[in-house]
Each structure stands twice: as C-alpha cells, then as structure tokens.
Amino acid sequence: YLNTVYLIFLSLLYPANVMVLSLLLTRTDMGGPLFLSCICLDRYVAVLHPITFTGLKDHKYRAACSVVVMAITVLYATGKAIGGIPNFDKIFTFGILTAFMFMVFCNISILWALKRSGPGKDEMHPMKKKAFKIVLSILAIIVFNYLPPVTLFPFQQYYHTYLFKCYIHPISFSFVNLSSSTQPLLYLSRVEKVPCLSSSKMCCS
DSSP: OOHHHHHHHHHHOOOOGGGHHHHHTTHHHHHHHHHHHHHHHHHHHHHOHHHHHTTTTTTTHHHHHHHHHHHHHHHHHHHHHHOOOOTTEEEEEEEHHHHHHHHHHHHHHHHHHHHOOTTOSOOOOOHHHHHHHHHHHHHHHHHHHHHHHHGGGGGGGGHHHHIIIIIHHHHHHHHHHHHHHHHHHHHHHTTTTOOOGGSSSOOOO
C-alpha cells in the first residue's frame, strides 16, 4: 500500500514516466488475487489431500505457479499501461471474480474439513481449533477486501461513467489495497510480533 502511495507521488513529480508508473501500479490488480489463490490452493491441498501434499514437498510446483502468475500479471499490467484495448476492464473483472470464488471455495472447504471431529470425538482438537480460527479470519479478510469490486465491477455498464470512474472504482480499490496491510498484520499477530495485537502483552496495559 505504501509502495502505491509512493509511486503516485512519483507520477506527480515525473509526468513523463506515467506509463512506467502505471505498469508498476497495476501489477497488484491482478497479481494480488492470483498469488492469494495460489496460497489458498496450497492450504487446500495440505488439509484435504495430505498424502498428495506430502509428495509435493519440493518447491518446484510452487515456483511454477509463481512464474505463471507473474507472467499473467506482467501481461495484464503491460496491456493496461499501454491502453486502447477494447473491453480491457472486463479482463480484470473476470480475473478477480474467478479468484474470489476460488479463494472462498478453498477456505470454506478447509473450514469444513477442520470442523469435522475425529472418530469417537465430540470436541475439536485444540490445534484444529486454532487453525480453524486462523482460516476463518483469513476468509473474513478476503471477503471484506474483495467483495466490493466483485459485486460492483460486473455491473459497470449500468453505471454512469463519471460515477464509476470517480467513486465506485477508487472506493473498491481502496478495499483491495487494504489487503496488503491486513494479511501481514494477521500473520504478525499470530506469531505475536505486534505488541498491540498480542494476547501476552497489551499496548494499553
């Protein structure tokens, strides 16, 4: 998010480099949801198909997925920076809608698998309960960050151009940009590296 603000500031100082800056700014439009989808897929396989996941412990398939996502991201960012491509915005709408549905499916499937107690047990194992809370938090963040563009962008043709460009588009992307902060904060709070979010040391105490 701070990188985005910094690049916008540079675009004001150096208008000649607007295309290059646009290329850098738009890399997160498609890359963020796609990389999150890869992470969700990794967790999905680990929880629901542990035997298959054990056979994929080498990082070659992760590297391959990252290369494919990076290539898609670069192509998308280049096309958006060049401009003039008819109906180009529909590519982003299709991409984020597909990624959102995939992430929600993976996380709900993981929650369903964790919720099932073992044979002869009525209560969830403490480790499963902790993992359940983490995945539920991640799902809530994904829904919060990506639901606005997912619900609004497919109906772009029904909005007035001024309304969409000046209000719906920037407000929706403000939610998407928040994911760059909320996901790292969630991780840091889990490993108790943020004093204000740590249960053992509260900042107000």
